[in-house]
Amino acid sequence: MRNLSMMLEFVLFLSVSLFSIGIYGLITSRSMVRALMCLELLLNSVNMNLVAFSDIFDSRQLKGEIFSIFVIAIAAAEAAIGLAIISSIYRNRKSIRINQSNLLKN
Amino acid sequence: MDLPGPIHDIFVVFLGSILILGGLGVVLLMNPIDSAFSLGLVLVCISLFYISLNSYFVAAAQFLIYVGAINVLIIFAVMFINGSEYSNDSYLWTIGDRITSQICISIFFSLITIIPDTSWYGIFRTTKSNQIIEQDLISNVQQIGIHLSTDFYLPFELISIILLVSLIGAITIARQ
DSSP states (O other): OHHHHHHHHHHHHHHHHHHHHHHHHHHHOOBHHHHHHHHHHHHHHHHHHHHHHHHHTOTTTOHHHHHHHHHHHHHHHHHHHHHHHHHHHHHHHSOOBGGGOOTTOO | OOOOHHHHHHHHHHHHHHHHHHHHHHHHOSSHHHHHHHHHHHHHHHHHHHHHTTOHHHHHHIIIIIIIIIHHHHHHHHHHSOTHHHHHSOOOOOHHHHHHHHHHHHHHHHHHHHHHHSOHHHHHHHHHHHHTSOOOOOOHHHHHHHHHHTTTHHHHHHHHHHHHHHHHHHHHHHOO
């Protein structure tokens, strides 16, 4: 019992640290690929929360794991779309800097 | 996973330290190929964490989809976009970065102080008393399959449509 709550707190601590690292990288990164990587970090920290809560509080029904599977599928779609957009921008502009992508200007 | 106590604790703490170091490496490493491999390390560690949390199906799905598909796709994109422009700009520590780091550290510490204040044991006891009635002996993977084919059937089909549409859209955008 005591062990389970300590395990939950440890997983929540890891998830919080990954989330703050991911937000920092998402805001301050200059290249788009690194921003996508930090987005994957954010989704993974949320997934860790879902799996930990569903394992410890809901070990009969396991609905949190189903939501985590949905999050994984959405993350796969997001990575495919994002990398396609990045490669298209790079082909047009020869640059993937975030602050230089002004394709909609003029 | 049913390891004996101290081995389990050492395993989990080791995985957690690797995970935090890998997450810092994703953000702070200069070369984007290094940060892509560091992201792969983080994803493998999260998959091992799921194994230690008794959810084997999500661990396998995490390993196959994240490490096998998304990370390979990211490494492909990093190699496809040549690295000539990464070398010339060194990491500038601007005022915006400083403000962002202050905000992220404040978010981190506020959440860290919230976590031990919550009484997880009380929540655990109330949820456990509700679940004592249904003592069914089916495994986790069977439970996930039953949920996906009965009461989560509509989101499952919608996920498949979203995946199909997004993959066709990705091919259309990247082709040209």
